[in-house]
Amino acid sequence: MGNGTGEVEGAGYDSGVGRLLAAVRAGEAGDVPALLEPLDAAERKLALTRLKALRTEVRAGKWATPPYVPSRIRSALYVAGAGCVPTPSAAASWLGARDLQLREEDKPLALAAIGDRDPGWAADLAGRLAGRRTVAENSYPLLHGLVVRSGYAVPPTDGYVTGWTWHLTDDRLVERLREDPQTPALVAHALAMAEPPERLTRPIGRRPARHWPSALRTLVEEGVLDRAQVLDLCVSRLLRGGPVRNLRLPLETVQLLAPDAEELRQRIPDWVGIAADAPSIVAGYAQDVLVELASVGAVPVGALAEMTSGVLFRTEKKLVRAQLALVGKVLAREPGAAGELLPAVTEAFGNEDTDVQERALKLVARHLPGVDAEVRRGLAEAAGLLGPTHRRAAEELFGADLEEEAPLPYEEILPPVPEAQLVAPPATTVEELVSELVVERLSEEPVAFERALDGLVRHAHRDRAAVAEAVREAFPSPRWEQRAHCSTHTAHGIHGVLAGVLGLLDPTLVDARRTRGHGADICLHQALSGILDARLREAADLVGTDALPFLLATPTWHTGAIDPLVLVGRLREYRDAGVEPAPVDFAQALLRVPRADPSAGRAAKEAAALGTAAGRRLAAWLGEEAAVGPTVRFLPRDEDKSLRRYHLFDRLVVDLGERPVVRAEFPPAFQWLGGALEAAPRRCHHWVEGRAQWAPVLPADRELLAACLLPALAHSAEADARGATEPLTALAEADGPVGRAVLLALAYGLGCVDTDDRLRAVDAVLVLASRGELDARQLGTELAWLVAEGSVKPNRLADAARTAAATGAYGTVWAILAAMLPDLLGAAKPIRGLGEVLAVAADCVERSGAGGEVAGLDALASGRGSSQLVVQAKRLLNALHQGADQPLTETVRIGR
Template identity: 30%
Template structure:
């Protein structure tokens, strides 16, 4: 928006600058400012604050925006003002304050004014420009995107002036983020590259970068950058510590450099210092380099091995033991100096490492003096039950005996939770007036429609009088409006029809044919534009309104649920249909469809017999459902990689005659449905409702929050549980393992937990293994929750989960086994015994048959023995 109205300026220079700013023309402003004399610059600088105040007072800033979406509409002058200030304000510090002023900040895209600012500051003295560059660099905050104009201005000023970049972590991060594809083309490379290894946050920023390590190594090979700088930088970064993820880039760079034996030997103390406490990926790197170079002094080798034996990772402890075996063979005299490290290895968390350590200690038992043997003896007492018996015989002491096998006493699985009954029906017009439904609040809408139909049949004059004010609010032009997005216009139209029967028909007949009102069905939102949970109630309201205008309103509705979950007891529906047949009433089609979708899957035998005696089409449909003749929907979850992680698209297929609730959405559950809104429409088909919930959950971020109420709702709903219910259960288990057990226990009691849950859990665990930065739980917590769930009475259901989990998560050919796999197999072996499971599982049998004994293989053999007993 162009502005005008500022008071006359004291000179032509100011007039020219002001005119360019008012035209919102940054380029013209730069051209004018670049030609100013020193005196004219000072004059313009004095006037700028006044113009800024004027712009604000005219409401052309952010405060004048109608919303955040239009917040930038009135800031077209901001770039011109930034340019004017940069070229005229005297002090570099004041220019920095001006450029970072909040009045110039945009919510959305920042127009590129960097070339114009560079043009106007080019006339300043070199020392002034260098001072400005440094001060602007120090004003960077956080991880400023490398493409932002603030960063581009800083980097270009530093490059042009040759000023020494300040040691400021946000500057380093911004410089890295602005890296070109080839780091050799990056400005300020020589000055900034060393800071990559010293600044906080670099590892997190570069953790996913797999290309630049090789390119930096190529620059070192060409002599463009110092190879020693890169190698020493990696080692210094490793020695400073950090998580495995944050050091991943530097590990890749180190491996791309492929240090020679001479380079490793020169730095062998640094490599050895990494063995005791560095993250596993760094310690593994250091171990490989040290073992390849050889030639360590005996004391250096001993320190390196001891550093490995004190670690928690079984793989590194085993590597240390193999190395130690060679050292012990070559070591003269007693081995007491190695006893503390060996004692630690005997208590390692990894069972295979403990076994190897025990064999090693027994093999060299004769070379320990009483002092060394005492350290071993102390460790034996702390070893797991049954593992230290042979060592106790050799060294003395008391080993913990193997624990007797305890039988699991299974508590009963609690009964499935029952939904709360519906409130009593609306009995009076006054009560109906107090029950005004709002969009998305299905229960009041359901009760209002039921109350309206009953009162219209039982006391229409009283209902008409009570709704007179509501009828007066209806506008005749609303007959032409389409669609009606909530229940309010339908309620007002019903009230209008009660107070003035036939009013819509007379209105339609009074206008020209080409300008007739929308038909009732045209006022219902189209299937592709409205969620099923919104559209189904509106279809029912429209149907009741049409029946009212046609004089065919039934005395009561069929689909009104008996429970707040949406469930409709079979006995109640059969009784309603019996009344319809006695009175010769035909069901309203949509009302009947909703009743069938809500019909409970459990019914006493006598209710099914009564249903079989019904003679109408509706009665026969109910009888078929109660006899088990159902066409179940089929749901498939398709995982697809997206820009922000995986996307899960549910694909639905339901070939059931008369089911129209998902018309237009049968191929993909693509609407943003919430489970608590859709389940009342589909309380007997929880898998379909869950499919929409999976899509909605993914739409708000790959790992968005699933409320605990969702699992409670699924537990009180009915119907088979497939991949969608399994996905929601697995999602909750992963995100909230500490609170999942009671909720999953209810779901298990309702038949909603099983093998499909395990398959979906495997998919989430595998995905999170590659996107660990989003993980807010550990797999150990998940397994602990599953164990607690099994011990709470759901051991058979948890065994079903474990069968799906093992089949989909155990390492395949070429994949590395981890401690998570071992823990998972241990839990599966325990739960299989509790559940009395039988029948071999192929992936477990394959692992059990391997010749190399690891903790995973040992537990697989235990599970296989249970399943094949």
């Protein structure tokens, strides 16, 4: 090394720089700080140049095999670079790089490698790293060490606070907070964060010493934290709203601080806003606070009116009823406030619950004499929001002030029939392709995924080296060696193909997986995902070769379907290029061709004329008669008692039917579709993911797709799982007949625990209705026995039905419920929650003007009592008797 400015090569590994590089290549991060210590500035500059070259080698995957361990090398690189970079900006760039990782056991070494830098230098670096959230979260010990050394306080950031909370949360939490001089500033930032760190949101559990709200209360009591500031921060954060998880810290902190009456009164406007807009549990607390203040006359009438308007706009019955009760108490004490409060009460006239409407109308009627003529006219105008049930009472109350409007003829409103959208061509340049590949959640967007996959194959075929170089630059990932050998699951499958471009696949592993099929006990969702896995494995093996110029199976429509003539054109290009179709790619392409398409006949002739084996296969596939559809049945509850099949999803039997062509001509990953799986209950015992990719596997056979989805949907409805309805929108837009499997899939979706799941099911029902493909009577029949079995809970079904009806589809919803109710009304034991369903049914009948009879309704309505079931049964009966028989909208089929 000599002068320290010459070539490292000349000095060999006996020099200081050489020994440092040798330690880094060996992954000995623990030796790096001592090896850095004797190096001067010039030697560190030279070492940095060599470290950058080594980093490039690691990024390119040249150190992916034993005896070298990439994670250890990257950790050593991280530490060595920390001691060689000359400026804070360069240090922040090196220490914040995505391709460098510091192992947990090596984290103290980076601070040692930096050494005794100038305090200003250390503070500058700490501030830069703190501004990068992921870096700050993972490098808190380094940042904290820099803060201690520099004597400067790091400006609080989300990442730094997250790392701070992670390292402080233990059984000495209070002591650690008390000892840290930055605690007031960092706590203030934590309380204001949109998404507080996970450790701050944990319940008290079995380790109360680690409970942050309790610790904050202790510090407030000790004077370490300012009480007024903490209360202000907590209330302000509650006012901003968000998911309950993100509000747990400020809510529990306020509750533990137990503000006195004066502290609560000072923040009345905030409590009003929280009661109106916050999640239910938080709004309930704010409402309790205001009720307490109102009981002693501390809430101004104007603030109470504003609160009432906001709360009565909400859907939670408990909050709405409590608010009406509060207004009633205030008016009983202050009758003169009626002119200001009653207009706010009319917000409840539009509530979907007729009981709430009745309570609000009675409250208005009780205090109506205390308002002037102008307010009275406003109240009468708002009464137009009341449903037909309370229309007569409103007329008697307001008399001439209630304007009579001639009722308009009922018109069913259904969504427009969805139009198939063409899939855009793949990216035209490598740069555009790479930008698509780096998009997160690509695997959850089937169209984007298919476009990106086809673009990758096309560009790799034209210039594999250019794509490989762009991939290395865009994905400086430290785990290429893992992704190259792992299963190409939907979440990581695109990376498996990228590994194929880079030449990192193990040929023996590829050959072993190419012929892999499915066992007899595989669940249906694994089988669906397995088709995509097989496609990705094949693409990863062939990408960049002449055997795969482009993908045959890329959809032409957003549903996943392929235009038959387009597929013929693709096969013609393959023939002209002398290329045989890849087996898995071609098999998926066949499944995506709708055989009922008007152009299928012409496409079959043109395919046969190609004179190739693939062309003849396509022609035969298009000309083949539709196979017998799948059958769905449920084992009797008392059959094979040893299996303890108390849940329907344990007794669901799906028989996909025999398809000899599929079993004989399709690759192993597809043969289960030809009847290779024995009809039997198939329950998943593992994590379910990749649902978005299921529907595009079978876009031309809706009933078969629904049969494959049923086990997951049944389990979701009965076991309160979430996310299973993701494919339902695509199912509704797919091709093929609508049979029992589709209707059961919709029925289960309507009974899911998650609101978003039910909403997707509602959308699917309305899409089928708009296309004239909904058998409403049969759907109602399926729902009836699912409710009777306990698989679909009435309250969830009522919510879904109410949502569908509110779009204007009252006739469609009534057609479903009319078919469902007779079996349920005749049950030996009243079904809990059925009153909510009857309320929706009554609303549908009142608004659509439907009439007729429902078996069992007369007997129930004639019963005594004021239960929801009896009250709503009487309401429905009256509505049916008052309604005129009229045909349902043409888009609804009430029977076959």
